[in-house]
Amino acid sequence: MRTAWRAPALHAVRSPQVAAKQKQLLLILAREFISNLSTPGLIADADGRLVFYNEAAEAVVGRRFAEAGEMPLEQWLEAFEPRESDSSPLPPERRPTRIAFEERRAAHEVYLVTSADGVDREIEVSALPLFAHAEEFVGVVAIFWRR
């Protein structure tokens, strides 16, 4: 043994805010997975907050996640005016992410959106709920692509 142990200096203990912000491990893994997909994808946490979308999604929605930041997922979706092929509004209860979040089941839908760049696009969305080891609901992951 070469190194004598030195007692550490006093240091402030962790603030409650740091612990409250910690992302659940499954969301961290999902982010890494989504980050490496060429398919657009997003993640919402158990509180329904959009916490990440990947570079491929940025190309579809027309805005970088770093600029958008975390926000309620429903609020974020509203900005894209989701609607049916006849241009009538898509009822929230048919949005795959809403179904995955509220009914805790996988869902799929095709609908129109207007991206942040003003372009109308028809997209398909598949969403599924995420459950951690102990069947704890931790959030929703969704992938989407242009038709």
Next chain:
Amino acid sequence: MQLKIWGCRGSVPTPGPGTVTYGGNTSCVEVVLDDPETALVLDAGTGIRALGAELVARGTRRIVLFLTHLHLDHLEGLRFFAPLWDPGVTVEIHGPRSPVVSLRDRILRAFSPPLFPLDFREVPARLVFHDLPGEPWRSGGLTLSSDLVLHPGPTVGFRLETSARAVAYLPDHEPALAGIDERTPDWISAGALAHGADVVLHDAQYFEEEYEARMGWGHSSVAHAVRYCEAVGARRLVLFHHEPTHSDRDLERLEDRARELNDSVDPTLAREGMTIAL
């Protein structure tokens, strides 16, 4: 209040002349509490055998054991933990939950024939099982909290906190698999557990070149351990979970490498018998 390391070897016990300085027993850390009636223990690797003998000598009647996970190098000493064989002792075992099999039944797999001649029904001590993560555990001025961490299978890490100091215990952890760089601490595995800690006992099993062939096995390179401490703002790094093929001399090269990467986190090799003041 202080920590005492009874075992810091990873994967498998490694007795022999090449490991006498840092030790060959697998993971076990005692948290010496202000309450002399209670012993708090982290993990039940083979280091717990010698600790058990000491707890018997002290006459400790309540033992609270927190298991990071159930891989054998963190569990195999439990079968030879002397207090289990005393009917006057209560052992509270906290470990990561599973949706399929209870904590008790998963431990029983390693604590029953054909792997062991006896099972829990023949253990005289009173055993109580608790799933993790759960509510923080408290004793005197100490709070122990847990969270899931990146390692194959359900695995938790711990944060021990007093009003003045914080220590994180992450013996088996591969945060690099989900990213360390360009992540805020809340997006790093166990980021909150280690955030701003005075000391982090962290997995540093491999040299960087060894890690390349072992990515996904659940352990960190020395560079990842250093980078992790930097990312979560920890003050001191104790290099833990020593690779079984590494001799004392190899480990000292590993410490040199850690210091080369960042001397400011004061990288120090864990060794059996080491104490850390809280």
